[in-house]
Amino acid sequence: MTIREGIERVLESIESAADAVGRSGEVDLELAVKTRTPEECREAAQCLKDFGRPILLGHNRVQEARDTAAAIREVEGASIRLIGPLQSNKINQALACVDAIESIDSPGLVAKLDARLDRRLPVLVEVNVSGESSKHGCAPTEVVALVDAVVGSTNLDLEGFMTVGLNSPVEKDVRAAYALLRRIRDDAEVATGIGGLALSMGMSNDLEWAIDEGATLVRIGTAVFGPRAPRV
Ligand SMILES: *Cc1c(COP(=O)(O)O)cnc(C)c1O
Numbered sequence: 001m002t003i004r005e006g007i008e009r010v011l012e013s014i015e016s017a018a019d020a021v022g023r024s025g026e027v028d029l030e031l032a033v034k035t036r037t038p039e040e041c042r043e044a045a046q047c048l049k050d051f052g053r054p055i056l057l058g059h060n061r062v063q064e065a066r067d068t069a070a071a072i073r074e075v076e077g078a079s080i081r082l083i084g085p086l087q088s089n090k091i092n093q094a095l096a097c098v099d100a101i102e103s104i105d106s107p108g109l110v111a112k113l114d115a116r117l118d119r120r121l122p123v124l125v126e127v128n129v130s131g132e133s134s135k136h137g138c139a140p141t142e143v144v145a146l147v148d149a150v151v152g153s154t155n156l157d158l159e160g161f162m163t164v165g166l167n168s169p170v171e172k173d174v175r176a177a178y179a180l181l182r183r184i185r186d187d188a189e190v191a192t193g194i195g196g197l198a199l200s201m202g203m204s205n206d207l208e209w210a211i212d213e214g215a216t217l218v219r220i221g222t223a224v225f226g227p228r229a230p231r232v
Pocket of ligand 1: 032220222223
């Protein structure tokens with residue numbers, strides 16, 4: 001399967017899942033490109049452009065975002081987004097190559113980013129809705145303070161919420177975690193008066209459940225590119 005065929009198939013899955021819940025055209029595809037080569041990233045970006053979609057590429061690691069940024073930016077309109085944890089010592093490098101950060105997890109990180117920015121930065125607050133200790137993101141109880149920090153900052157724009165779902169084959173448990181993020185988003189819209197906040201949730205193996213629970217953005221890697229080789 002080529003990258004183009006992979007994207008085409010995933011776009012069809014997204015559309016049929018969205019259509020089934022009356023949300024046709026409301027769910028975007030973000031490609032999770034960790035471990036992919038610059039050439040693969042550029043090709044994937046070009047395909048999204050050819051399909052007339054937003055060109056969203058998510059990286060887990062700042063280093064990989066840097067290494068692929070030039071290739072990705074050959075495709076006009078491409079947006080590079082950080083979907084993995086951001087350490088303080090990588091902030092400058094991250095700001096040099098990403099257009100949005102989906103992994104905002106503490107007021108301290110908000111303050112540090114805000115101090116170094118000289119432009120607007122769209123951000124998503126990452127929430128650990130599954131409670132698994134291996135997962136990044138703030139606890140659901142910390143969301144209000146974190147949202148306040150973002151909204152009170154000078155340069156960060158709250159674009160929505162992100163989570164890496166529960167790693168489980170049990171549908172109702174996976175869905176419950178996504179439903180929690182949706183409630184968090186709904187509460188934040190009321191509290192802040194900001195409408196249309198995004199819900200970035202759902203990966204290759206559970207995108208239908210995530211869309212059913214309200215995802216507006218699904219992050220897909222293996223369903224498009226095939227299995228990842230282990231990192232060296
Ligand atoms: C790798 C990754 C994805 C995509 O996972 P797949 O199962 O390959 O679709 C989504 N989100 C994050 C944060 C990831 O690291």
